[in-house]
Every structure is written in C-alpha cells, then in structure tokens.
Amino acid sequence: MMRKLTLALLGATMLVSPALAADPAPVPASALVKEINIPHAQFTLKNGLRVIVHTDRKAPVVAVSIWYDIGSKHEPKGKTGFAHLFEHLMFNGSENAPGDFFQPLQNMGATDYNGTTWFDRTNYFQTVPTSALDRMLYLEADRMGYLLGAVTQENLTNQIGVVQNEKRQGDTQPYGLVEYAQIKGMLPEDHPYGHSTIGSMADLDSASMEDVRAWFRQHYGPNNAVLVLAGDIDVPTAKQLVEKNFGAIKPGPKQKPLKIEVPTLAAAKSEVMKDKVATTRIYRNWTVPGIDSADSVPLEVGAAVLGGLASSRLDNILVRQEKLAVNVSAGYQGFAQLGGIEITADVKPGVDPATVAKRLDEIIADFVKTGPTADEVQRVQMRTVSSRLAGLEQVGGFGGKAVALAEGALYRGDSNFYKTQLNELATVTPARVTSAMGRWLNRPVYALTVEPGERAAYEEAKAPAAPKVAAPIATVKRSPAPELGTISDLAFPKVERTKLSNGIEIVYAQRNAVPMTQVALSFNAGNTADPRDKSGTQSLMLALLDEGAAGMNSTQIAEAQERLGASIGTGASMDRTNVSVTSLSANLAPSLKLFSDIVLRPDFAPAEVERLRGQQLARIQSELNNPQGIAFRTLPPILFGKDHPYGISFTGTGDVATVSTVSRGEIVDFHHKWFRPEKATFFVVSDKPLAEIKGALEGSFGSWTATGPAGVKDMSAAPAAANPRIILINRPGSPQSLILGGQVLATKGTADLETAITANEALGAGFLSRINMDLRETKGWSYGVRGSINRVEGDVPYIISAPVQADKTGESIAALMSNYKAFLSDKGITTEERDRIIGGNIRELPGSFETSGDVLGAMQRNALFKRPDDYYATVATAYRGMTQEKLDASVRALVNPDKFTWVVVGDAAKVKPQLDALGLPIEMVTEAANTTASKTTK
Template sequence: MRLADRRLSLLLASASLLAACASTPAVQTVAPPPAAVAAAPAPAEPVPVTSLVKEVTIPHEKFVLDNGLTVLVHEDRKAPVVGVSMWYNVGSKDEPKGETGFAHLFEHLMFNGTENLPGDYFTYLQQIGATDLNGTTSFDRTNYFETVPTGALERALFMESDRMGHLLGAVTQGVLDNQRGVVQNEKRQGDNRPGGLVFYKVLETLFPVGHPYHHSTIGSMADLDAASLNSVANWFRDKYGPNNAVLVLAGDIDAATARPLVEKYFGSIPRGPVNNVAQAAVPTLAAPQSVVMKDNVATTSVSRYWPTPGLLDAQLVALDVGGSVLGGLASSRLDEVLVRNEKLATQVSAGLYAFQRVGIFTVSATVKPGIDPAVVEKRLDELVADFIAKGPSEDEVRRASVTEVGGRIRGLEQVGGFGGKAVTLAEGQTFAGDSDWYAKNLATYASVTPTDIRQAMGQWLTKPALALRLEPGARPPYEEAKSVTVKGGKKVNKNARAAQPGPKRELPPVGSLSALDFPDVTIVRLSNGVELQYAQRNAVPVTQLALSFDAGDAADAPNGRGLQSMVMSMLDEGTTTLSSQKVAEAEERLGASIETGSSLDRSSVTLSALSANLTPSLALLGDIIKNPAFDPAELERVRTQRLTAIAQIKKEPNGIAQRVLPALLFGDNHPYATLAGGDAAATERFTRDELVGFKDAWLRPDRMKIFVVSDRPLAEIQPLIEAEFGKWATPSVPAGIKQFTAPPARPTHARIVLVNRPDSPQSVISGGQITPADPRNNIEALQSANDVLGGNFLSRINMDLREARGWSYGVRGSAQLSEKAVPYVINAPVQADRTGDSIKALNDDFAAFLGKKGVTGEELSRTIANRVNALPGQYETSGAVLSAMMSNDLFGRPTNYQETLAAKYRSYTAASLDQAIRGAIDPNGFIWVVVGDAAKVKPQLDKLGIPVEVIEAR
C-alpha cells in the first residue's frame, strides 16, 4: 500500500464520460515511418529516483486573511479550470464521547443548502459545470472540493464562504433527520460488505477507550440517533471558523487575481474558537491480543495490526517503504513466498495507514482453500520476523521509492479532485503547517536506506500486536438505528432551525466560460498495418499507452465464461524470459504501471510510463503481450486465486447482483450474459492450451489498435512503438469470431428475482432492461435525459430515495453503452426494512417521468449547463483523453467528437429529451434483482403485486 493512495475518502462523485457525434475530425493520417526509424532503440537504464523527485514541484503563493483563513494559490494554465479545495482542521478524532460521527454528519449537512443557497449544493455546482466535486471526512480533517470553469470561480468562492459563514440558519430539524438517515444508510452499506465490521474491532482493540482514534469516522448508530439541532449547531460554531481552515486554489488563476476575490467573500466571516485538535499518543498493547471474527466470507484471512507513529513522524517514510517491500508491491516478500513459491495464500498485503497523530501497520494473508490457517499464521509471523531482522535490500528500497514517486508524478497532473495538486498543498498546510511538506516528504523517499527501514520496523513491529482471524460463519446481531428498531416516537417540529438566518447575500454572476479544446489526434500506421492514434499532453512527464484488442468478455463462449479475463490476468504472470516475480520487479524499477483489463467489447493492456523511462517500459510491455509463458505452475496458482475470488464475489451483495442480472436480460447464451469473476466450473477446467489458443485467436496485431497520450512528440514516440510492435506478425490461426444472437424480448410486465442473503442490514436492488437505443445514433439525448431521471446526484430517483426519504446512501440509473446493445440498469442499496417500499417508489418515479411528468424547464437548463460547462474539466488529464480516444474508436465517432458536444447539447429541448428517453425505457419492462435477507424482504415484495422468484447466488 502506497501512502499516496491512502486518502481515506468516504464519498465518490465524478461526472460521467460524455458522448455525442459530429462532423469533420481534427485528424491527420500519416504514412508509416521509413525503415530507418524503426531500428531498435538502444538499451536504457531507469532514471534514478533522485532525478524523478525533481519532477514533483508545485510552486505556489500563500496569504492569510485577518480572520485567520490560510489561502494557497498555484498557477497551472493547461486548462481553463480551477481546483477549489477547502480543508477544515477537524475530523472524527476531535469528537467527544456521545458525539461520534458528528464530523462526517456535518460534511453531509454542509451539502444541504445554506441561508443564501437553499436546497442541495449539487444544484448550484452542476449549473456551473463543476467536475471532481464532493466532500470527505477522515479521522483528521473534513474537506470539500470542486473543479470549476475559470469564469465560475467567483461563484464557487461565494458558495464555499456561504457554507462556512452562513449555514446554521438553513439547518432545520427535517434536514438533520434526513441526513442522519442517509449517513446511517452509508454505514449499513459499508457494514453489509463481507468483513465490513473488522475495522471497528481493530480500532477498539489498538486504541483504548477515550483515545481519539478509538472510534470510527462513521460513528455509532446510537450517537447519530441522539444528535440534536442544538448539539450539531454547537459543533459547527466550535469547529468551522476560518481560522481552522485552509483554502487552496490550483489551476487557471494567480494570487493577484485570487486575493481580492477571497477577501470579498471570506473576509467578513468572524474568527471562531481555536480548534485545539486532539493530541494522541501511540499506545502499546499490554500484551498480544488474539481475536476471531466470523462473517459472510468465502475463505479465512489472517491479519496482524500494530499501532505506529503518524504522518508527521520522522519514521513515516521508512515504515511506508518497509510495508511496500514486505507486502505492498507486486514483487513483495510476502507475495513471493506465500503466494508464488509456497502457495499457502491467494492474496497478501502489508502497509501503513498513516493518520495525523498515529498510524496502523498491518500485514494480512487470505488463506488458500484447504490450507490450515494456523500454518499461514505461523509462516506469516516468521516472514515478518525475518524481515525485521535482516531488512530490505537496496534494490527493494529503490523499487518501492520509484513506485511511490511515480504515483505522485501521475497524480499531480490533476489540479483538484481526490488527490491532485490542491489536495497535496492542503494536506501539508493542514497537518504540518507547511504547504511544502510534500517536497520534503518525497525527498525522504529518495534518501531512505535499508538501515532506516530495518530500525523503524524493529522498533514498532516487535511490540505486542493484534492478531485477527476472519472466518466464514454467522456474524453477530447487527446494531440497528432506533428509527428502524423503534417505530413511532415523539413528534418534532421539522421546521425548527439551528439558528436564525442572517442578512441576505447576493449570488455573483458567472463570467465567460471557455469551450473545450480537445487535443488534436493524429493517426498513423506501423509497418505491419497496426493503427496508432496519438495525442499530446505535456502537463506531466508521463506517457499513457493502451493496446486495445477487439475481444473483451463477449469473446467468451457461453460454456467458458471467464476465459478471456483469465488470459488477461496471466499475461503479466511471466514471459518466456522473465518469471512473474521478475516482471513485477522490472515494472517497479521503472516506476511504470502495466495493467490488463477488459470491457464487454475490448481487451486492453495499458502502460503508464514515466517518459524518461519509456524505452525500457515499452520493451517490458512488448515482452508481456507478445511472449507470455502461461507457465503451468503459475496457471494453477492463478486458477486458485480466481476460484477464491469468485467464491468471494458470491458473498458480496453487489457482486451477487452483477452475476445474476446479465443472463436475465440477455439470455444464458448471449455474449453479454457475463458472470462477474467468471464461471467457477469453467475456470476449474481451463487448460494451458485453451489460454494459448485464445491469445492467438484474439490478442494479435490484426485485432489491435494502439492509443497514446504523451508529453513527448509523435516524432519521438512513433519510432519507439514501431521498434517494439511494428514487426509483430499475425499468427496463422484464424481470428476469433463473436457469436451474437438476438436477446429475449423485453418483458411487458415487471418481475422480481430475490437472492437470499441472510442477516443483511441492507438490500441491494438492481433493475434492468434492454433498450432499443443505438449507441452510435443520438445516444447523447438519452444520456442527457437520464441525468434528470437517474444519472447523477440530483436525479429524480436519487433525490427521492436518498434526500426525500433517507432510505439509501445513493441510487443511480444508467444507459450502459456497449457495441451491440444499450441496457438500462439501476443500482439501489436500501435499508432492509424499506426494500418493498423502495421498489414501489422507483416504479412510481419511472412511471411519472416516462408518463406526464417529464423534463422540466429548470431540469433542462441545469442539465445542459452542466454538460456544456463541465467539458473542459472532464478532459483535464491525459488518462481522460486516452479513455475518450478509445471510446470514440469503439463507437465509430470522429476524433474531434468531444468538441462537437456543446452544440449538440444546446440544441436539446425538454420535448426532445422526453422523446429520447420515452422511446428507450419502458416503465413496465424492468427485471428486478434483490439481494437481501429473504425472511425480512420477501413479505414486503409479496405486497407489490409483482411475481417474485427466489433463487440462490450463481
């Protein structure tokens, strides 16, 4: 686990990838390069980590308002957007007894309108085309962030200042009750997952009662039930003053422009009490603790946990790199021994969770079926002890450090979001009082030594640990909320307010907004005819490349579901010259990321390379795709891992639904009737010859296209790719052919398929139908109309089940585009006692919207504004551009497609959107899959008048 990947984010909201079609492509077709430039490049050594660290720089200016608000401004003119990130120095560690979960509850309340902006904040953010927008809470801080078009920055600052200084007058008892219910459903959603109760036990055991990290950020049901208007108002007044906050603006802005705007909107907010954030010592267990927990898991896992120092400790980097070497990297010690060599475990991990005051170091292993867990525990302890005694090698430390620094370089292409430049600056200022903390931290990664790591591991991992074993079995009774266990109760005034509203403030207008400038795409061909599509983005020194094959899950035979994904997972498990261990080590040494993946229609191998290491990274990629060994011993190991993963998917509620719904929609023999994870019976019998045969039939140059986004020019990139792939010959065996058949007719009456999952505090509702929509013909109208119905936070179904009723943490409906079909699928996790009511509400919402209550004028205005204004932010990064290029190719769109979207969106009317969605979705055509406790749920479903069939998980 790498520190850069650990941001403890509890919420996720991102704008969906937009689609539409249009006119003349901004594309240049170029002939193959002359033979001379196809010569193999000279071998290249990886760039030292010390050189890579110099690439990570975020120049910025800092100023502090009279009221104590700290402001950081970083100028980045690559796109006409600004990342706005507001960090409050308050988290769950600051909560007193009886008020657990308050910091996170307030994160929700601060999205529910202010004195001058009534209603949901997402309404106003969507009107200005904000992207990467959300809020998160951790033990140590609460943050809000959005990336906005430059012309909308002043309005975004007004909005952030209004919820800082003008919130309480808008917090009513009704708002509090509703968001309490939403948070409790968020808690149920996490708790409902297999192993979802483990972290509570870890915190309770490692940190004594009264310790700031003893309780989780989500809080307890009882404390959430007890939250009153008065208590939450006092919490806000004490914690959310400007002097406890850091505001970061990163992007198309400079400090001279930003300062008067920040002073205008934040300057009048008075200081609040100083939040003396909780101090917390690192505790030591009096003696080793051993805990056995049972849950709805497929196989046993064993773990060890130690309390350690936190983010600001001098040993942070040593512990983090030590965790990567031990069990975080693909080449880690635990992987090599327990998974690859001794085959005692199917999965391992190790790493440091670093919080502000303390940390938790953990090692874990998922026990291979048929192996005694005690044997794995003993071996795990021996390997940890050996690592502590001997420490890592120089090469291991270098690989871990390069991997960390490479991840930081990639992350800093983005100005906002969960992990971009704004977050990096805010984190250092909030936790260390130093906005340049990131640079000093990375310098330590470049200089950490094996001795540093051995000493740190020896100091902290020789102390008493918590040994936790999670076994298959019945979990203990669930702690429910009073709103579920106790019906009725005293009447309350839903209109009561936490405070009286203050003077009215005027919302500033939005300035001029820039149109999207999508990079020009150049198409060339390699010597063997393979098409290469290239675009340049130079914000970071990184090259993103994808080899896309016309295969995907649809290439599987009906009796061989999972063969394609198994082949893809075997590609980097060793080549004819490199073992799987050596492949992993080479990737890490280069700071590269090579991943295999698939969709319904395409199989892909992607490379994210530091451009300085591009030549050797391409050589490694070429070896992986052209020369996979499919070693029989590795095949058996991967087979066991996949069978274990399938068994676990069949325990997870969303996984169960994903395995059941496709066959119900398409029929068992259709190429799109996929099984998430694959068919266990088929996976057990796949032979090496079948894997080789699939690769030769599908993963071959005549079925491949290459997509590249790089900071380096095409003249430099093309010869390197030509040298690696230009002479790759097509095998003599025939290419594979997908066998598409017509899916069953859409039902004329709804049906429900109930999958029994006992003791589930939530039910997962997944509904679907196949639409007649064509993914290549005006699909944008359907997608735009669905923004109103189910496609984003403000959609009708989410606002009903989450914001109005408080029965769910989030509900979505989406038109899922594939090459040959467009199914419409709904996902709605809901509290168990409201399962039947939720299906009824969804049916009512669809019937109304597809009947007489279609798109309103306000919904049309908001949707079109959001889709048009969000375009520059959606394609800010090279990864987003690469994904768009591949999508354009899949659906036969011109390469300038994204630049034509704004005009198309502006042409829509409420009537045209109504027509598009009503022609696609039948409110009576849904097949509903419900995964939940049948004893609690079936009586509710029986009252709906819809046929109910009870089945077992597939």
C-alpha cells in the same frame, strides 16, 4: 493484467528503431524528486483564513479545496460519527444559497467535487471553470459563515438516515466489520483515534439540532480552515475574490492541538471473527506513529517491501513459491498524529489457516530482523515517486496538487511538506527502514482472523424519537451570488493517426502537463469473446500475462516494472480487451520492451496456470459472498437470455465449473485468436511527439504477425423477451437490500444516444436525479441510487442500482416505479432541469479532460461508438440543440418501467412480505448465483 506465437516470432526479423538500439538506464527516483515542484504563494485574511494559491494555466479551470481542522478524532464520547454527519449537512444548502448544494455545482459545470471526513479533517473540494470561480467562492463562504439558519430538523433527520445507510452499505460488505474490531482491539476507548469515523448507530440516533449548532460554531470558523486555489488563477485575483467572499466572516474558536500518544498493547491479542466471506483472512496490526514522526517514511517503505509491491516478500513466498495464500498485502496508513501497519493474507482454499498464520509470522519476524535490500528500497522509491508525479497532472480532486498543499498546511503547518516527504523517500536507506520496523513491529501484535460463518447480531438504528424543537435562527442577508461568466467551447486535443508497418493503427494525442506516456493496446475482444462453455478463460489469460514472459518469471517482471516506475495492467469491458502501460517518458523505451514481452511472449507456464486458476476461483467465491457480485452475476443472463453475447456475468470471471476445467491449451488458443495485429489499436497520450512514439512502438510491435484462425464474435442473437418479475436472493441477516432493476433497450450503443443519456441525468443518473433525490435526500432510505443507460457496443441495457435499508425494500421499488412512470408520462424534464443539466454539461467539459487518462478514455470511447475524433469538440453544440421536447421523447422511446426485471439481494424473512405487496411474480433463490438454487415461483 503462446507458445505457438512465440515460435512464429523467432523466425521474424525484428525492427529496432535507433532510439531503442541501446536502452538508457532508468531515471533514478532522486532525479525525479528534484523535478516535482508545486510553486505557490500564501496569504492570511484578518479572520484567520489561510489561503494558498498555485497557478497552472493548462486548462481554464480552478480547483477550490477547503480543509477544516475537524475530524472524528475531535469527537467527544457519545458523539461518534458527528464530524461526518455534519459534512453531509453542509451539502443541504445555506442561508443565501438554499436547496441542495449540488444544484449550483452542476449549474456551474463543476467536476471532481465531493466532501470527505476522516480522523484528522473534513474537506470540501470541486474543480470549476475559471468563469465560475467567484460564484464558487461565494457558495463556500456562505456555508462557512451563514449556514445554521438554513439547517432544518427535516434536513437533520434525513441526513442521519442517509449516514446510517452509508454505514449499512459498508458494513454489509465482506470483511465490512473488521475496522471496528481493529480499533477496539488496538486502541483505548477514550483515545482520540479510538472509534470509527462513521460512528455508531446509537450516537447518530441521538444527534440533535442543538448538537449541530454547537458543532458548527465550535469548528467551522475561518481561522480553523485552509483554502487552496490551484489552476487558472493568480495571487492578485485570488486575494480580491477571497477577501470579497470570506472577509466578513467572523473567526470562531481555534482548534486546540490534541496531545496523542501511540499506544502499545500490554500483550499480544488474538481474536476470531465470523463473517459471510469465501476466504479466511488473517490480519496482523500494530499502531505506529503518524506523519508527524521521522519514522513515517521508513515505515511506509518497509510495509511496501513486505507486502505492497507486486514483487513483495509476502507475494513471492506465500503466493508464488509456497502457494499458501491467494492474496497478501501490507501497508502503512499515516494519519496526522497516529499510524497503523496492517498485514493480511487470504488463505488458499484447502490450506490450514494455522499453517498460513505460522508462516506469515515467520516472514514478518525475519523481515523485521534483517530488513530490506537496497534494490527493494529503490523499487519502492521509484514506484511511489512515479505515482506521485502522475497525480500532479490534476489540480484538484482526491489526489491532485491542491490536496498535497492542503495536507501539509493543515497537518504540519507547512504547505511544502510534500517536498519533505519526497526527499525523505528518495534518501531513505535500508538501515533506517530496518530500524523503524524493528522499533515498532517488535511490540505486541493485534492478530485477527476472519473466517467463513454467520455474523454476530447487527447493531441497528432505533426508530427516530420525536425531536426536540429548536428555536429558529435569524439569517444574514448577503448580496446575490455572482453571475456565471461565459465559457468557450472545449478545445479537445488534436487527435492524430498513423500505422505501424504491420498495419496496427496508432491513435495519438499530445499532452505536456507531466513527462509521462500512457499507452492502451485495445483488442476487439472483451467478455463477449469468452467461450460460453469455458467462461472466465479471458480473465485467466489476462491474469497470466505478467506471470512469466520472454524468459522472465513473475517476480522478475514485477521487479522490472518497479525499477522503471512503469505500471502495466489489463482489463476488459463487454466489448474490448485492453493491456496498458503508464511510463515515465524518460523510461519509455525499456518500458515498451517489457510491455511487448508481456503482450506477445507470455509463457503460460503450467504451474502458473494452476496458481492463477486458484486465485480466480477464490475471486468467484468472493463475488458470491458480495451483494454486488451476486446481483451482477444474476441479472445479465436474465435480462438478455443465456444465448445473447451479453447474457453472461458482467464481472467476466466466469463460473467455478468452467474455470476449474479450462486447460492451458485453451488459454493459449484464446491468446492466439484474439491478441492479433488485425484486432489491435494503440491509443497513446504522451508529452513526446508522434514520430517518436511511432518509432518506439515500431521497434517493439512492428514485426508482430499472427498465425492461425482469428476469433469471431457472433453478435446476432436477439435479447430475450422482457419477463417482468422479482428474483429474490436470500442473504440472511443483511441490514440492507441491494436492488437491481433492468431492461434491454431497443437500441445499439453505436446509435446517437447523447440526448437520451442527457435526459436520464434528470431521471436516474447523477446526484440530483429524481430517484436519488427521492430515496436518499427526501426519504433517507439509501446512501445513493442510480439508474443508467449502460452503453455497450451492441444491445444496451438500462440498469437501476439501489442499496436500501432492509425495512424499506418493497417501498423503495414502489417509489422507483412511481418516479419512472411519472417522468415518462406527464412529469417529464422541467425547464430548470434542462437548463441546469445542459449548461452544466457544457461548462464542465474543460474539467472533464484535465488529465491524460481522461483524454485516453475519450479516444477509446469514440472508437468503440464509431464517433469522429473531434466528437468532444462538437458536443457543446449538440447539447444546445436539446430541447425539453427532444429530451423527453428520447427517453420515452427507450425506457419502459413495466418491462423492468428486478433482482433483490437481502434477508428474505424481512423482505419477502414487503415484495408480496407489489403484485409482481417472485422467484425465491435460496443460494447465490452459480450454485444449484432451489426456487419457488409465486
């Protein structure tokens, strides 16, 4: 996520620390729930704005999260997608803060910022340095109370285009049209939840300025919102700042509660959809109650037992035992007033989908009748509670403490609703789960099968009509935005080092925010260690580690993790391979024992090798039906050359031919060569002291020795010479083209690249970069464009990724080239860009290392790029020394757009005439990478 190594270890003397001599019983979920608490206070302004304040002084940052009681369920007929469209407009500036909202966010060093819309709500959130809180509240208040005078027809037209490209980007993915079919199949058209949040192209086309103004006045009043401040803040300060910034805003109409029924189909409904997918997927769906129902927690638990756990019923039966499916899932999605149960099975290639569908229905029926066991319920409880506990280390973002408080306040009128849910989870019984599942899943099912084939015609947007001119709105002048306060340089946690008795180094930092330990065991391997004639071997080996080890089968390993509340996973970059464990610190000893069994004593059982081989082959085929997968399998061998260590697919999954033939012996051999003490380093972040961590790791890994020759990576090959051209991969019917552009830079990842990476924030990386602002915010041709220095240990590539609407493919490449050439010649970084980026990067440092995972990742990056342990404590000083001249010179010395090679995945019939005008050689690829492609060269 060894047969020989296992035999070698049998004769070794295992060192067991006193702490591990008798493993304590796992801490039960009920005890953990009692420890989860988010103390907070509340007050309400005279205009109705509800404010919740939680104090957390672990870092000098505050999460500002504002939730509006407006989502797509409130949209009238003909205005689908409007709540989401308006969310976009809220980032285009307000009357006293003109321009893109992301500019002041970057200036103040905001992290974890975004806005999202769903059926029940729209929210805006960011975590800012404490010294920037006053300005952040000023900005949020300005767009709540003083927005409309800044909304122009140009902004509206542009954001309609951006949202439509967001829709195209999601729709063009494999299975990307499923949600529309599910909603239509299960819900009446006039049901509040009866349309997707993204909306329809036609409704988006029709959005007018008057619609925008009416929407804002109806829904964005302070009395329709909840504001949460969580972090380095207290109630008196919060009251003063919130009253100062929001107090003068007048209330608007209060959102009236919607009466929503859970609809039941009159009879079972079955449909078949064709899509560009590699694997037939079978869906079973039911509408069920939302989180306003006592059945929500039992349904969540039941779905997890059925198909959400790694040891779920569906995994064990359909994937492991009967080998009819390569992937299964089941889950409960609870909205405020409606929920859904979705169950899926991806049919194993060569198996009759009807056979899988029959068995799937039999398993569901049996589970609904007999229910879960007590052990299954307890494993769901433990997994869920430990996951929620880990999330509480973060004050904001997508899932931190501010989110838990805001959701309860908005959806249930109770900011402590998170406690209600956790208590219900900790006390739910198998009988309650069985009762809820029977009550709702014995109703008629919506059954959908998505099978490989040509899609139906796509609903495209129309050419924009001339907008109706709206009268201007008088603006309200407020006092200037508050100044940003000063911020001290980052105090990065102290990093300590020690070694186990066998020489493995431990790199450690202590964090006490939550009682958890994260361990990453990093090997000097990575995708570059994969044998070229058997690419994908490493990926297959990693997938097999937890599918049988030390006498336990895959189900037993999954169950053991769930009982402990531990999570063991695997991953690989181009240069390193990692196996990691996140554990409740109270359960660290047994979690590390399980972790060591998986790392050191995997079985690689022949039957499991064949089963996981089939799953990996299915993943490869899925990549070959996904625009991103196709592009990232195609570009690297072209950029680097096939003899270069990085001249392989960045996905790491290998090719059909190589994965089909890799043997068990070759998998074992790879494990022996690369999973060795001399190639390993432990990176640990924990609330426990280093001495205790070392003792625990010594007991599990201290006697580990290696046998046989070690693997060797040859990194000496030079990259291929640049050969600028366009490789066009035909994907008929695609409403969007994916553009990748790339160049191998004349530098290594271990060089000092911070100045060039910083300068590239103005050019290619980040929302405010030149290329994203041009193609997204000015032209409206894309949902997002990015050009990045992809830092690896060796030769570094620069890669542009630009998903654009199909009819603007050629113009988009021309615009990209124009932006790069201008920046790299006479239109380099401006004073405003330099000050915004440098100031923002310094101010965002405290928020960038809020969690243990952030610190763990930073420690690993420092090791990979040969940087000192205190690197991040010194980076603010380095930023201050980056002048405009140094920033310009750093990028101009590396990036040359005349050397870019382009890969375009799109509908050749629409795209090729556009590309012909660019004057670059074009190679037409009529089939995706990894197949025998026919080419024509111009």
